[in-house]
Amino acid sequence: MAAAAPVPPRSFYYEFETLKGYFAQSEDSTDEAKFDFIREEFGLIERKYDTDTDAEKDQGQWSRFERFVRDLDEKSGERDAIKVLFLGRHGQGWHNVAESKYGTKNWDCYFSMLDGADGMIWSDAVLTEVGQGQAKDVHSLWQQLLPRGIPPPETYYVSPLTRTIETADLSFKGLGLPHDKPYRPYIKELLREALGVHTCDRRSTASHILKTFPHITLEPNFSEPDVLWEADYREPRAARQYRLSQLLDDIFANDDGVFLSLTSHSGAIGSILAAIGHRTFALQTGGVIPVLVRARRVEGQRQKPPKEPSEAPPKCKEPPVEV
Numbered sequence: 001m002a003a004a005a006p007v008p009p010r011s012f013y014y015e016f017e018t019l020k021g022y023f024a025q026s027e028d029s030t031d032e033a034k035f036d037f038i039r040e041e042f043g044l045i046e047r048k049y050d051t052d053t054d055a056e057k058d059q060g061q062w063s064r065f066e067r068f069v070r071d072l073d074e075k076s077g078e079r080d081a082i083k084v085l086f087l088g089r090h091g092q093g094w095h096n097v098a099e100s101k102y103g104t105k106n107w108d109c110y111f112s113m114l115d116g117a118d119g120m121i122w123s124d125a126v127l128t129e130v131g132q133g134q135a136k137d138v139h140s141l142w143q144q145l146l147p148r149g150i151p152p153p154e155t156y157y158v159s160p161l162t163r164t165i166e167t168a169d170l171s172f173k174g175l176g177l178p179h180d181k182p183y184r185p186y187i188k189e190l191l192r193e194a195l196g197v198h199t200c201d202r203r204s205t206a207s208h209i210l211k212t213f214p215h216i217t218l219e220p221n222f223s224e225p226d227v228l229w230e231a232d233y234r235e236p237r238a239a240r241q242y243r244l245s246q247l248l249d250d251i252f253a254n255d256d257g258v259f260l261s262l263t264s265h266s267g268a269i270g271s272i273l274a275a276i277g278h279r280t281f282a283l284q285t286g287g288v289i290p291v292l293v294r295a296r297r298v299e300g301q302r303q304k305p306p307k308e309p310s311e312a313p314p315k316c317k318e319p320p321v322e323v
Contacts, residue, residue, distance in 0.1 A: 013249050013302035014081075014295040016276040021045065022065070022292045025281050032281050038141055042086075042150075042290050063149035066259070069292065073258050079297035081252050084290055086153060087272060088138065088171065088263045091131030091286040093163040095122035095200035102320075110316040112198040113231075123199040127166045134286025135170035142175055152181045154257030158216070159191040159264045160203045165213050167286070168263040185216045185263075190247040193265035195228050195235040197312040201265075202229040234312035237271075238305040244271040245302060252295045 020026045024043035025035065037043055046061055049068035073082035098120055099107040115123040127135070146152065152175075158168045165185060172183040187209070193201045203209070206224045209216065235243075251260065262272070269283060276293050283289060 010249060010253075010301060012253075012297050012299050013245075014252050015298055016248065017294045017296075018276050018278040019292040019294055021047070023290050025289050026278060026291060028279060037288055038137055041141065041145060042288065044290075060149040062145065062151070066149070066151045070258055076294070081295045081297075082258065083252065083255075083293050083295070084151075084259045085272075085293060086259070086261045086288055086290045087269045087283075088167065088261065088288040089266055089269055089283045089285060090127070090159075090161070090163040090167040090263065091134035091170075092128050093122070093125035093131055093200065093285075094120050094128060095125040095198070096131075096285055097128060098122050106316070106320040108313050110318075110320060112200065113315065115199050124162050124202060124204050125200045126162050127170075131163070131167070131285060132170060135167045138167075138171040138286065138288055139173075139175065142171070146175065146177075151259045152177050153259050153261035154181055155255055155260050156183055156185045157188050157191055157251070157260065157262045158185045159193070159268065160187045160189060160209060160218075160222075161192060161201070161265070162204065162209075162212070164191075164263045164265065165209070165216060168261075169213075171263070172261070185213075187216055187218045187222065188247060188250075189219065189222060189228065190243050190250070191262060191264045191268060192228070194240050194267045194311070195243075196230040196310070197232065197234040202226055233310045236308040236311045238308060240267060241271040241274055242302070242305055244268055245275045248272065248275060248295075249302065 018026055022045055024030045024040060024045055025032070025037075035043070044061055044065060049064055051068045051071045052064055069082060069084055076082055098111060098117070102111050111117060115121060142150070156168060156172060158164050165187075168185050175183065177183055192203070195201060203226045204212075205226070206218060206222055210218065266283060269289070270280070273279070273281060273291070276291060278291055281289055
């Protein structure tokens with residue numbers, strides 16, 4: 001695990017499409033500022049499906065939705081795939097507290113490059129008590145909906161940052177999941193927040209992650225040091241969307257599951273939503289948005305954007321005077 005092995009170029013990629021009419025968050029009429037995914041039970045829209053039968057008319061909405069989605073996937077062509085992605089943002093971390101304390105401008109130009117200050121540590125930030133509570137709220141929602149037919153994820157993909165692993169653990173451990181669908185967090189390097197400059201987005205070493213979270217599985221060729229993070233270059237938005245699109249290509253090519261969980265970050269989720277043609281939808285810390293996605297395989301290689309200047313603003317030479 002001395003270094004990450006280069007990813008061989010694929011001979012194909014996927015074009016993604018969000019299927020609307022199934023989750024409220026996908027609808028243009030939904031106000032993201034007022035929407036409460038806990039109260040709305042992940043936002044599944046009450047409706048009828050083509051697969052509904054008289055024998056199933058009394059089944060719950062989630063059970064009928066699962067039948068519809070699996071039928072849709074089975075009827076897809078060889079080049080197509082259907083998946084439901086539960087995109088979860090980590091709960092509040094100490095970096096979120098620090099940015100609120102110092103202000104975004106001061107955070108971006110100075111404090112984000114420190115490991116911590118004023119008694120706070122935000123390098124590879126851990127969850128605050130508030131963040132832990134947010135993840136436990138997600139746990140309670142799953143606990144409430146599982147007996148009512150919500151299909152548990154078949155794979156749990158997690159960013160390698162500490163706050164995302166903590167969030168996934170608090171969300172899914174101890175749910176009483178089916179024996180054939182246990183909670184086994186699978187760490188994906190590309191599922192990270194924007195890379196570079198901010199120390200909160202610099203991951204720990206592979207050995208530290210495994211020692212702290214011995215129940216997780218690292219994907220093959222996961223490097224010991226963080227080889228993606230650079231102290232003086234912040235990943236631009238186009239590069240981040242390309243990275244997350246590559247992640248989706250990997251998942252759709254290699255995971256036969258239909259219902260998947262991805263626990264990550266606001267920027268990563270924003271890039272995933274853009275990649276699948278979903279409307280923008282901001283999540284609060286601890287928020288979850290499910291999306292129904294159709295993918296169509298395309299021959300060739302995904303076009304890589306040219307390298308752009310760092311997205312980080314100029315550094316402040318000393319602590320901002322207003323702090």
